[in-house]
Amino acid sequence: MTSLLTNNAAMTALTTLKNINQSLDTTSNRVSTGQRVSAASDNAAYWSIATTVRTDNASLGAVKDSLGLGSSSVDTAYNGLNSILSDLQNMRAKLQTALTPGVDRTKVQVEIAAIQSKMKATADSSNSSGQNWLSVNSATSNTAYQATQSVVGGFARAANGNITFSQIGVNVQSIKLYDTNSTSVNTAATSAQFTATTALTGTTGFRPGAAAGTAGTADFSGTNEVSFSLAVADGTSTTASIVVNKAALQSAAKNLAKVTTDEFLSAINNQITASAIGANRVQASLDTSGRLTFKTVATGSAVTLSLTNATASTGNTLIDVGFSTTVPSSGSNANGVGTAAGTTMAQGILDTANNTYTNTGGGSYSIANFNISTLVGTNGDLDLGLIISAVDKAIGKVTDAGTKLGANKTQIDGQKTFVDTLMKANDRTIGILVDADVEEESTKLKALQTQQQLAVQALSIANSASQNVLSLFR
Incomplete structure (x- = not known):
């Protein structure tokens, strides 16, 4: 039945056109954004999970940056240690030369003093991001000093939503070479x-x-x-x-x-x-x-x-x-x-005066300030031998410090690789949840555009039906 008041065919065609336009809008949005879930209204569960993973990835990005800064600090300290280790080896060679009869120890001391000055300058300049782990001030008045420097190494979210950060500790107290704090510090019982x-x-x-x-x-x-x-x-x-x-x-x-x-x-x-x-x-x-x-x-x-x-x-x-x-x-x-529990000297490997001129009675000395120019005679030779032994021990301690920094470097680099891999895995997880299949959506877009044209034609035909009825009265 055809009615002049109600055009059922037009209403059906209009409803169909609206549905097609709505689907077309959705598909067009997916094609333009590349996402099938771009808002909570698209899929609340997937959107929530993807948002949480994105937030975690942002935190992991900050962790990666922290690891990069930590790696730079370790590299700087290691390079300084390596340079000073070469200086110590050179110093030991000079000292061995000074044991040779007839060698002017005053002149050798001039060379040694230059090495001592160079080592201090190297340690003082081993700064990275405002931190120096080789030349420090551990005095209690220096609130910026930390005996153990912590590098953020990981981020984890527990099932209850609590967030924890793991730390990679670098024991500065065990690798420092110079310390302006000459007082004793407390040590814990073991x-x-x-x-x-x-x-x-x-x-x-x-x-x-x-x-x-x-x-x-x-x-x-x-x-x-x-x-x-x-x-x-x-x-x-x-x-x-x-x-x-x-x-x-x-x-x-x-x-x-x-x-x-x-x-x-x-x-x-x-x-x-x-x-x-x-x-x-x-x-x-x-x-x-x-x-x-x-x-x-x-x-x-x-x-x-x-x-x-x-x-x-x-x-x-x-x-x-x-x-x-x-x-x-x-x-x-x-x-x-x-x-x-007790106390120990706060100073570093090279400036701790824990050696004495045992045979010549010249008092105590450190690797940073010993002087061989006055060591003469048999007793002088004996003390020179002790200095060589002290330098050997210092070489061993600096080598140990380099080993510790090397282990820290390996740990930090390994964690950087893991965090990078984890971030990529999270990106893949987000993609699985929210990314649109562009090929499928493009095909669907073309089909919907065709359907839209047909729906417009159908609506036009439905609207013309009443005009056909009116023509009967002409």
């Missing part, structure tokens, strides 16, 4: 601890060089056993027998024939907790070289800890874990003593 001489995975018990799949693990499925006694004194003296064998590992190891170092450590700590020593007094762990280490929780000079290998239980075979390959009848295989 725990009693000792470390095995061999890495756990390098002992025969953990099968070094064994077939693939078994190397670095121990076989406790048979009669192998680790048995020793621990004696700890931390206000209370306690001795306990620790036995790790098949029975003790039943709950700690997944495969008794391939017990890992982590499972082995867990079994030892469980045995300590269950023993007369009890919990929270002694802890077993692995050091950075993989050696078995025992350490007390308590600190102080009265705290002691010792380990003595014991004989195996009846029918079992004792295996070594790095403390001794034999079973002594008496005596400790390893022991440690804590130290009390």
